[in-house]
Amino acid sequence: MSAEGLSNLLHEERRFPPSEEFAAGAVAQSTLYDDAASDRRGFWGRQARDLVHWDTEFGEILDWSDPPFAKWFVGGRLNVAYNCVDRHVEAGHGERVAIHWEGEPGDSRAITYAELQRLVCRAANALTDLGVTTGDRVAIYLPMIPEAVIAMLACARLGAPHSVVFGGFSSEALRSRIEDAQAKVVVTADGGYRRGKASALKPAVDEAVGRSTSVEHVLVVRRTGQDVEWTNGRDVWWDDALGKASTEHAYEPQDAEATLYILYTSGTTGNPKGIQHTSGGYLVQCAYTHKYVFDLRPERDVFWCTADVGWVTGHSYLVYGPLANGATQVMYEGTPDTPHRGRWWEICQKYGVTILYTAPTAIRTFMKWGEDEVARFDLSTLRLLGSVGEPINPEAWVWYRRVVGGDRTPVVDTWWQTETGAIMISPLPGITAAKPGSAMTPLPGICADVVDDSGEPVPNGSGGFLVLTQPWPGMLRTLWGDDERFLDTYWSRFPGRYFAGDGAKKDDDGDLWLLGRVDDVMNVSGHRISTTEVESALVSHPKVAEAAVVGASDPTTGQGIVAFVILRGSAEEGEDTARELRDHVTQAIGAIAKPRQIMVVAELPKTRSGKIMRRLLQDVAENRELGDVTTLTDSTVMDLIREGMSGGSAADEA
Numbered sequence: 001m002s003a004e005g006l007s008n009l010l011h012e013e014r015r016f017p018p019s020e021e022f023a024a025g026a027v028a029q030s031t032l033y034d035d036a037a038s039d040r041r042g043f044w045g046r047q048a049r050d051l052v053h054w055d056t057e058f059g060e061i062l063d064w065s066d067p068p069f070a071k072w073f074v075g076g077r078l079n080v081a082y083n084c085v086d087r088h089v090e091a092g093h094g095e096r097v098a099i100h101w102e103g104e105p106g107d108s109r110a111i112t113y114a115e116l117q118r119l120v121c122r123a124a125n126a127l128t129d130l131g132v133t134t135g136d137r138v139a140i141y142l143p144m145i146p147e148a149v150i151a152m153l154a155c156a157r158l159g160a161p162h163s164v165v166f167g168g169f170s171s172e173a174l175r176s177r178i179e180d181a182q183a184k185v186v187v188t189a190d191g192g193y194r195r196g197k198a199s200a201l202k203p204a205v206d207e208a209v210g211r212s213t214s215v216e217h218v219l220v221v222r223r224t225g226q227d228v229e230w231t232n233g234r235d236v237w238w239d240d241a242l243g244k245a246s247t248e249h250a251y252e253p254q255d256a257e258a259t260l261y262i263l264y265t266s267g268t269t270g271n272p273k274g275i276q277h278t279s280g281g282y283l284v285q286c287a288y289t290h291k292y293v294f295d296l297r298p299e300r301d302v303f304w305c306t307a308d309v310g311w312v313t314g315h316s317y318l319v320y321g322p323l324a325n326g327a328t329q330v331m332y333e334g335t336p337d338t339p340h341r342g343r344w345w346e347i348c349q350k351y352g353v354t355i356l357y358t359a360p361t362a363i364r365t366f367m368k369w370g371e372d373e374v375a376r377f378d379l380s381t382l383r384l385l386g387s388v389g390e391p392i393n394p395e396a397w398v399w400y401r402r403v404v405g406g407d408r409t410p411v412v413d414t415w416w417q418t419e420t421g422a423i424m425i426s427p428l429p430g431i432t433a434a435k436p437g438s439a440m441t442p443l444p445g446i447c448a449d450v451v452d453d454s455g456e457p458v459p460n461g462s463g464g465f466l467v468l469t470q471p472w473p474g475m476l477r478t479l480w481g482d483d484e485r486f487l488d489t490y491w492s493r494f495p496g497r498y499f500a501g502d503g504a505k506k507d508d509d510g511d512l513w514l515l516g517r518v519d520d521v522m523n524v525s526g527h528r529i530s531t532t533e534v535e536s537a538l539v540s541h542p543k544v545a546e547a548a549v550v551g552a553s554d555p556t557t558g559q560g561i562v563a564f565v566i567l568r569g570s571a572e573e574g575e576d577t578a579r580e581l582r583d584h585v586t587q588a589i590g591a592i593a594k595p596r597q598i599m600v601v602a603e604l605p606k607t608r609s610g611k612i613m614r615r616l617l618q619d620v621a622e623n624r625e626l627g628d629v630t631t632l633t634d635s636t637v638m639d640l641i642r643e644g645m646s647g648g649s650a651a652d653e654a
């Protein structure tokens, strides 16, 4: 963000206090802040008892004797799936709809808690029959269909950590994740619906698993009915396996610290990191944040988080948070513009959605499509809106509230990460007078600060790096199989504090403004993609000698990927090569990592120590006057690059 953009942000004068009516009925009370401040651990202990069922009561609330390796709710035992499903049935809510699922072609399913219980039990039995036991890893590579939730809960029931891989990732990305976690079973589907077409998933699994040593079985959901290759003995149809399985399953309580799942996310270097989450602390924070940040009343709300289950937002607010709280929610398979640009609003109207949680990139897309697409539908049931995944610009915030929220709903801008497990910084609806563009303050029980280069907290009105200063229940415990990298990535920059990798500002009131990544991680449509990952994909192509990738600001997607490449001697420049390289990145990582623009250059600007000057490349990439040219060996870009290079070492980057 430019300096000017920043100072505009910090002079945001608008305030949106909750209406009296909302405040009077709000789930969160301001006493939460005092309770947490006076006894943080006790506060979390109370949340844990209040929101979660424990088969064995925990002793110590937090063991922080070996930082940064935390243990929360020590000695406690629970079953996450029991908490998300069975206990609601036992409490008499079996007939409540857990999931209103809407398929892209228009088919739909309503799954009650009682039915969900039977399905999860069947799936747990089916996985057991395939040899899955406590501690085994299960990879899940599915479209947005209920079976994704069922498979995750079945794993949780068995204490078998799942590793969900976003269905848009390539077979290569899937393979490396399967390998890293040594998954024993992969749950997938023949395909899914996307933009009005059936797209295949199974071939990617066949390719990935063909070379894997760990996978014994592939469990295949039939979604599209398309033809699939079949490996006898290895592949099993989901319907066959579940059809044979009993609807009863006796769960084993798991230790609070037992791994619930691994979820891979991009890092600045090397392979994606396997973020490791536990059962107890994670579930407590998901349930706590889902209840208070979304002002949840499970008996009357219809909650819709639009994230894909392949991302952490889907894990925490499509599966574990809402289900732990016994909520009714919506799950949608497809894209927002299929078959028309009002599809989301039609869904809101159809199910009477009361709480909507989505990403700024979606909001900006709707802004582009125009208010009329929204106005065609009755959205009067909406009473709260949430945003996540990237900084939300004040204009988008205000538009969201006015056009979607009918000028009456609170908007909660929630900051968190795959690593934090659940929401960390957010307004509390009914309490906070929110400012458009600011995530405001850490939630009760969470401690964050903004520090300068040397780790000193900055005064109000200044910026720096966001750190988390106290452990929290949903924190990642380590990176799968790599404690060293865990220590190095998050705990070495500011010893004793967690380094989030985000830049932030405190405004004059001390409220927090999150400004995006300060490392080499890009944020494209709310998805984290590392520049190094895309660079490695590019240089693995025979035509590429060297590559540098930057995230250039984009009015809709937040950032867009721009690649500068030096071709090998004999390779030809031009559109064909650019297309070939783009496809190559899609193959290697997935379509979400496909560069928006590829610029062929003769050299890359480097510092004296040989580091690529990304900031300069970013300036070049963001210069709108350059247009959409892809071949720039002799154009202004190279002049700019050269100019920058002769500018000396002042631009040496950290």
Ligand code: WTA
Residues within 6 Å of the ligand: 265, 311, 312, 313, 387, 388, 389, 390, 391, 392, 413, 414, 415, 416, 417, 418, 419, 439, 500, 501, 502, 514, 515, 516, 517, 523, 526, 527, 528
């Ligand atoms: C960014 C998604 C500003 C941030 C839950 C963070 C945000 C990264 C916000 C994590 C927000 C997320 N305001 N930036 N409200 N929420 N981010 O792991 O850069 O996919 O580090 O988790 O998204 O992305 P992740």
